[in-house]
Amino acid sequence: MLTIYGVYKSRASRLYWLVEELGLAFHKEPVLQARKVPDPLAADAPINTWTPSFLAINPMGQVPAIDDDGLVLTESLAILLYLAKKHGGLLAPQDLAEEGRMLQWLMWGATALEPITVVVTQGDESGEWKTDAGKKRLVGIGESLRRPLSAFEMHLAGGDYVVGNRFTVVDLALAEIVRYVQNHPELLEPYPRVMAWLERCQARPGFKAMWAKRNAE
Template structure:
């Protein structure tokens, strides 16, 4: 059985969502990020990204990691792309061109959107902002206008990113765009992106992952 190492409140959520889409059973080992623990090296600390047992599996000390029929694989987007292709169906590429486009959109979101979207999520939601925070958020939002416009233009004329159907590319990119979803000053400029993201989040598999994430401590 597939094993996912990582808590649900991490990029492991991408893999969990995909497993629900595929109907793929999995076992989850809730490895927590070391920075969330006051004493991650304590003998009684829960398994975390600095635990020797986890570092033996992942020398980079980062979650998520999957074990799949002897394959140990890290990097969440690599994991979702691998599992989608392996198990097939509508979420997977149907030919080499679709596979290339799924890689393109996934990598584009990871490099052009995710860093600044994470800044917005961490500084904008659930905390009192300082003037420095507000400046960092505004700068991140300004940098995101160009890559978000690329998504907007594509989604305004296509229902999805690849093949006119929901695929692993939509899942990967939606999980990244989600980080900036709560910042209306940015997202309000991109109605097609918001409509597409809402559609992704209405999927039963996403709701199943999100409900589980909401009930877990980490």
């Protein structure tokens, strides 16, 4: 049995999208981020990223994590590639060259893009972007996005999807990372291909099913 640790409103959303795409049965362990729990170590606190039983699964104290018939994995992007490869089909790499390209883009997502886009969601949550200082900082974030998103825009001139001219697990992963800035259209407007690609990815029934469950959480 596949157990997914993490709530929909976390990076676990990318795994919940993938299981919709693959039609996989799974058990959800709704581990909350500790910052969302008033007293995360209280005896009656809901299971969260500081709960000792969860720290035994991921000593980093972060979601998502999975337990797949005893194989415990952390790091959402690694889990996505693992599950896609395990269950096969066109979401997964079809040969070593495709796997190399997928790894390249997943690493790019984790290192060049997500550290910037995640800051935007944090500011959304804290209300920082409504302040004058926050508005200025957001402009700076737009400038930091120029290099990775221009490169991505250029890549998408070669096709509708990132690897292999079809929707794959890499599109799913990157779409979730780009989604973090979607509340701020001015950050994406300079990149029309990226915007159209994101729309294509989010038009999929798998995304819509995940999103409906996320909104209901």
